[in-house]
Amino acid sequence: MAAIEMKNIVKEYGDGFKAVNDISIDVDDGELMILVGPSGCGKSTLLRMIVGLEDITSGDMVIGGERVNEKAPRDRNLAMVFQNYALYPHLSVYENIAFPLRLAKVHSEQDIDQKVKEAAETLELTEHLQRKPGNLSGGQRQRVAMGRAIVREARAFLFDEPLSNLDAKLRGQMRTEIARLQRRMGVTTVYVTHDQTEAMTLGDRVAVLRRGYLQQCAEPRELYEQPVNLFVAGFIGSPPMNFLPAQVRGSQVELPFVTVEIPASVAEKVQGRGLLLAGIRPEYFEDASLVDPAKRSRRSTFNATVDVVEWLGNEQYAYIPYEAPSEVEKELAALEEELDSEALRTQLVVSLDAASRIRRGERAEIFVDPSRMHLFDPATGDNLTLSPSGSHVAS
Ligand code: ATP
Numbered sequence: 001m002a003a004i005e006m007k008n009i010v011k012e013y014g015d016g017f018k019a020v021n022d023i024s025i026d027v028d029d030g031e032l033m034i035l036v037g038p039s040g041c042g043k044s045t046l047l048r049m050i051v052g053l054e055d056i057t058s059g060d061m062v063i064g065g066e067r068v069n070e071k072a073p074r075d076r077n078l079a080m081v082f083q084n085y086a087l088y089p090h091l092s093v094y095e096n097i098a099f100p101l102r103l104a105k106v107h108s109e110q111d112i113d114q115k116v117k118e119a120a121e122t123l124e125l126t127e128h129l130q131r132k133p134g135n136l137s138g139g140q141r142q143r144v145a146m147g148r149a150i151v152r153e154a155r156a157f158l159f160d161e162p163l164s165n166l167d168a169k170l171r172g173q174m175r176t177e178i179a180r181l182q183r184r185m186g187v188t189t190v191y192v193t194h195d196q197t198e199a200m201t202l203g204d205r206v207a208v209l210r211r212g213y214l215q216q217c218a219e220p221r222e223l224y225e226q227p228v229n230l231f232v233a234g235f236i237g238s239p240p241m242n243f244l245p246a247q248v249r250g251s252q253v254e255l256p257f258v259t260v261e262i263p264a265s266v267a268e269k270v271q272g273r274g275l276l277l278a279g280i281r282p283e284y285f286e287d288a289s290l291v292d293p294a295k296r297s298r299r300s301t302f303n304a305t306v307d308v309v310e311w312l313g314n315e316q317y318a319y320i321p322y323e324a325p326s327e328v329e330k331e332l333a334a335l336e337e338e339l340d341s342e343a344l345r346t347q348l349v350v351s352l353d354a355a356s357r358i359r360r361g362e363r364a365e366i367f368v369d370p371s372r373m374h375l376f377d378p379a380t381g382d383n384l385t386l387s388p389s390g391s392h393v394a395s
Pocket of ligand 1: 013014015017019037038039040041042043044045046194
């Protein structure tokens with residue numbers, strides 16, 4: 001296994017378009033790194049540069065301590081697992097897994113047999129070895145594709161949206177399976193997806209890309225709790241973070257529904273900034289009747305009419321219609337377009353405990369926890385509530 005270091009990587013296509021701009025990411029030996037971002041952010045291009053399928057315009061690609069910019073894909077000893085599995089339909093599972101070993105022409109028949117059987121054992125494919133790919137489920141085919149990567153003893157696995165062909169249930173199962181196998185084998189892995197849930201549940205760390213720039217590279221919890229900018233805050237989390245115009249006055253922040261008190265340390269940082277955008281995740285709200293009275297102050301509760309309630313068994317989402325004021329309409333419209341979301345300007349999404357009795361159409365008292373609120377500069381998108389050490393922003 002090997003670490004992968006991407007140092008100031010740039011990809012400029014022939015037409016002058018820069019798909020990847022000065023990206024530096026270190027993937028540790030044995031780590032599972034996710035590259036995530038909306039369509040066109042450059043994640044596949046970056047993966048293809050690691051494998052050697054795309055030339056690197058500038059920067060250094062270092063694998064296992066060795067610069068590989070000029071090395072052909074076959075000399076990098078990496079295993080790419082594609083979206084469509086790329087299995088040979090006329091070959092059995094056994095022969096599909098054995099294929100890269102036969103191609104290398106250096107392994108004895110006995111050696112091949114041992115490696116294939118070991119891989120099949122790890123992947124729980126032993127009883128399917130004589131079947132053809134056409135007679136396997138999507139999940140089993142995925143495992144055969146991984147088997148081919150395992151027997152090669154590649155220095156790293158690279159996945160490009162491997163689960164996007166599968167239905168939601170199987171996708172969930174395969175996600176767990178990939179995570180389990182990856183950890184059991186301790187193989188360095190780079191995994192590309194556009195799905196933030198997949199990114200957050202699978203990755204040791206997640207690199208969020210936007211328009212060819214790295215936005216933030218961090219563990220899932222840090223991305224969620226300390227997003228460096230508006231884009232990461234809106235992209236990570238489902239339902240997404242709510243964004244509201246916020247006017248800071250001393251240690252108070254005026255929001256459309258309520259005025260809240262913020263910690264002095266935060267207030268100090270954002271004084272005199274004019275209009276900001278407050279970021280409040282759905283779970284920072286609660287049905288006020290369920291909150292400990294000691295935590296409730298007049299300033300942190302407000303009344304609003306709920307127009308839809310989605311009951312999910314373990315929690316509920318309440319939707320509160322709301323019209324963004326014109327001062328922040330432009331910023332939110334731009335973010336909506338990029339996140340492919342239509343709801344940032346029109347409603348607040350509030351997560352309620354399953355015990356809440358708030359019903360649709362009712363006027364309800366809602367609690368908000370201001371200590372967990374983020375404040376963003378609408379012009380730059382920067383999160384002003386983070387300590388300087390928390391920032392990794394590139395653009
Ligand atoms: P998706 O999830 O849609 O595959 P992605 O994030 O993987 O998107 P890339 O495939 O890496 O995006 O493409 C990044 C950008 O580079 C896109 O805007 C794409 O149009 C552009 N691009 C890709 N190949 C070329 C090329 N050969 N010439 C010019 N531009 C290209």
